[in-house]
Amino acid sequence: MSTQPILSIRDLARRYGAFVACANISFDVWPGEVVAIVGESGSGKTTLLNCISGRMERSSGEVRYRMRDGRFPDLQDLSEAERRFLARTDWGFVHQNPADGLRMRVSAGANVGERLMAIGDRHYGNIRQTAADWLERVEIAAMRIDDKPVSFSGGMRQRLQIARNLVTHPRLIFMDEPTGGLDVSVQARVLDLLRMLVADLGLSVVIVTHDLAVARLLSQRMIVMKSGHVVEQGLTDRVLDDPRHPYTQLLVASIPEN
Numbered sequence: 001m002s003t004q005p006i007l008s009i010r011d012l013a014r015r016y017g018a019f020v021a022c023a024n025i026s027f028d029v030w031p032g033e034v035v036a037i038v039g040e041s042g043s044g045k046t047t048l049l050n051c052i053s054g055r056m057e058r059s060s061g062e063v064r065y066r067m068r069d070g071r072f073p074d075l076q077d078l079s080e081a082e083r084r085f086l087a088r089t090d091w092g093f094v095h096q097n098p099a100d101g102l103r104m105r106v107s108a109g110a111n112v113g114e115r116l117m118a119i120g121d122r123h124y125g126n127i128r129q130t131a132a133d134w135l136e137r138v139e140i141a142a143m144r145i146d147d148k149p150v151s152f153s154g155g156m157r158q159r160l161q162i163a164r165n166l167v168t169h170p171r172l173i174f175m176d177e178p179t180g181g182l183d184v185s186v187q188a189r190v191l192d193l194l195r196m197l198v199a200d201l202g203l204s205v206v207i208v209t210h211d212l213a214v215a216r217l218l219s220q221r222m223i224v225m226k227s228g229h230v231v232e233q234g235l236t237d238r239v240l241d242d243p244r245h246p247y248t249q250l251l252v253a254s255i256p257e258n
């Protein structure tokens with residue numbers, strides 16, 4: 001693993017009026033690492049994810065990202081064009097609801113191909129072939145390439161959203177409850193696929209989940225949030241097997257025994 005973080009968050013805070021949704025948040029993400037942000041509903045997970053992925057303005061603090069050329073700027077110091085370029089190329093964002101990350105009325109192939117065109121690929125044959133390859137990688141039959149996601153099941157839509165995100169070989173993926181809206185039986189397949197792709201592609205991931213089983217399966221490190229603050233962070237296995245903060249102990253104790 002590289003000796004330099006790909007993402008570094010320092011003293012991040014976000015307020016909605018007088019209400020503090022996140023405060024004093026500091027952590028690093030290392031190349032190839034999956035970091036899970038866990039906590040109950042309303043603990044500030046989505047606010048934090050949106051602030052560090054540049055989708056929402058923070059109230060204070062730093063978010064630095066390691067560019068491909070080695071620079072490590074604060075996202076706020078990048079131009080709008082640079083930020084948009086990052087979002088299209090280096091980064092991905094997997095939404096809980098696939099409809100938020102897909103264009104539901106264009107074909108599956110176009111949903112994937114569009115991201116390639118956004119980074120300058122103009123060769124129709126290549127784009128279609130790459131889209132077909134990616135559909136196969138996410139276990140969608142290539143014959144569905146001209147179908148629109150409106151005709152897909154929830155699990156297929158989520159797998160298509162994953163393909164659309166990964167086709168440009170991003171380095172950092174943000175995920176907000178990526179299996180949250182799926183039936184339990186479908187969740188397992190999407191999680192397996194995510195785990196495999198993340199490992200194969202050496203991706204860095206920040207994933208928000210309220211489901212500790214998802215954190216256990218996907219992440220190496222975990223950040224536990226309560227009322228906008230980090231109450232505990234550490235290696236996922238350590239946090240789940242030996243939780244130190246009473247709130248984490250409560251969360252872990254509430255997982256049903258298998």
Ligand SMILES: Nc1ncnc2c1ncn2[C@@H]1O[C@H](COP(=O)(O)OP(=O)(O)OP(=O)(O)O)[C@@H](O)[C@H]1O
Nearest residue numbers: 016019021039040041042043044045046047048210
């Ligand atoms: N736009 C907003 N205006 C005012 N308060 C907000 C806004 N967005 C979120 N909040 C509040 O900030 C707190 C954190 O919300 P956030 O959505 O980040 O939590 P969460 O942990 O992601 O919860 P969930 O899992 O339910 O989405 C909540 O109390 C929420 O009501």
